[in-house]
Amino acid sequence: MATGFFWDEKCFWHAGGNYALTLPLGGYVQPLAAGGLPENPETKRRLKNLMEVSGLTDDLSMRHAAPASWEDMARIHPETYLTAFKDMSDAGGGELGLRTPFAKGGFEIAxxxxxxxxxxxxxxxxxxxxxxxxxxxxxxxxxxxDWPNGFCLLNNIAIAIEAARATGLAQRFAVVDWDVHHGNGTxxxxxxxDDVLTISLHQEANYPLDTGALADRGRGPGEGYNINVPLPSGVGHVGYLEAMERITLPALRRFxxxxxxxxxxxxxxxxxxxxxQxxxxxxxxxxxxxxxxxATDLCGGKLVMxxxxxxxxAYVPFCGHAVMEELSGSTHAAPDPMADTVAKRQPNARMNAVFSELIGEMATELGL
Known part of the structure; x- marks a missing residue:
């Protein structure tokens, strides 16, 4: 199996703009930043570092890529937004939306x-x-x-989908979003x-507070092609796997x-x-x-994360390593050092039963 891992050092350089004191260092070394937002480079960098230390990168095709072009971005984002973003980036950075700060050069990094x-x-x-x-x-x-929020400045997945469609590579795309926050932009x-199925498993009323309801199913031709799975706080290993099994997988098979x-x-x-969670x-x-x-059953194994x-x-690197082990079939392991601790903190049988009942009710309402 050939598994690609796409990365670029410059992506670690994205900085918090007006939320942090950022000191430029000539463009050849990551800028120093003091303070800022939870979205920082270390979770991503430490994941890649862990894969290098474990040897997992030896089993991957490590790749870079060219930036998305203006044409790529303009299929999703209006010219007015892109121009405002580029101008502010060139002028030293700032913030265009809610919790979306960026420093000079932020447009190019996005x-x-x-x-x-x-x-x-x-x-x-x-x-x-x-x-x-x-x-x-x-x-x-x-x-x-036309509105960035939640640390997100361009919709990466939407840009990728429309570029693939424009070049005739595919026509029907399914997006499964298991980030804990609702994928409101996508x-x-x-x-x-009706040619893109969007499924979001998220913690109910976390961020954003006003999107992600089960009743939001799409509009017009898209009716039924948007699925939200708002989960209450405290759902753990058993509940997430059940939500995948009873809602996500049947929806994929139907689409x-x-x-x-x-x-x-x-x-x-x-x-x-x-x-x-x-x-x-x-x-x-x-x-x-x-x-x-x-993916094996439905589309020849074609899967992109x-x-x-x-x-x-501390923990994201081990979660990401587990994903990459599975995705690539690599035997280079990085055992979860907190496995005993997290096992003790899982919901008990009574709470798992409550979550199971809720997931079942959602599946029924969604017709799955």
Missing amino acids: ALSAGLAKQALADVLTGDLDNAYALSRPPGHHCLP EAIFYDR KPDVIIIACGFDAGIFDPIAR LCTAETFRLMTRQVMQA VHEGGYSE
Whole structure:
């Protein structure tokens, strides 16, 4: 199996702009930043470092990519937005939306992040790779066409999808978003369409507070092609796997996509500082196994993962490593050092039964 891993050092250089004191160092070394937001480079960098130390990168096709072009971005984002973003970036940085700060050069880094997702999808669809992971940063799933929010400046996955469609690589795309926050940007972009299935498993009323309801199913031709799975706080390993089994997988089978794309956030992990779910590294491994089997059954194994959130610098690397082990079939392991601790903190049988009943009710309402 050929598994691609797309990354670029410059993506680690995205900085918090007006939320942090950023000192430029000539453009050849990552700028120094003091303070800032939970979205920082270390979770991503430490994941890649762990894979290098474990030897897992030896089993991957490590790749770079060109930035998304203006034409690529303009298929999703209006020219007025892109121009305002570029002008502010050139002028030293700032903030265009809610919790979306960036420093000088932020536009170019965001374009590079989207380019990693675009190339990962293209290389899987052309058969150059069996599957792929894009270590994109800044993330993308909250970004609407003309309004960035939640650390997201461009919608990486949407840009990748429309680039693939424009070049005739695929026609039907399924996006499964297991980031703990609702994928409101991706939902909004495809809400009226029946050629992109969007599924979001998220903590209810975390971020954003006013989106992600079960009743939001799409509009017009898109009716029924948007699925939200708002989970209460405290859902852990058993509940997430059940939600995948009873809602996500049946929806994928019904839709029959040409490719499955995962908005892969790790903030449903048990140690995340801005969420309240209880997933473990093993949860992410087994969810990856579930979607890999679905991809094998439905679309020739074509599966692409694009990095989104996850803010525990200690735990995200192990969650990501578990995903990459599963995705590539590598035997280079990085055992979860917190496995005993997280096992003790899982919901008890009574709470799992409550969550199971809720998931069953949602599946019934969704007709799955």
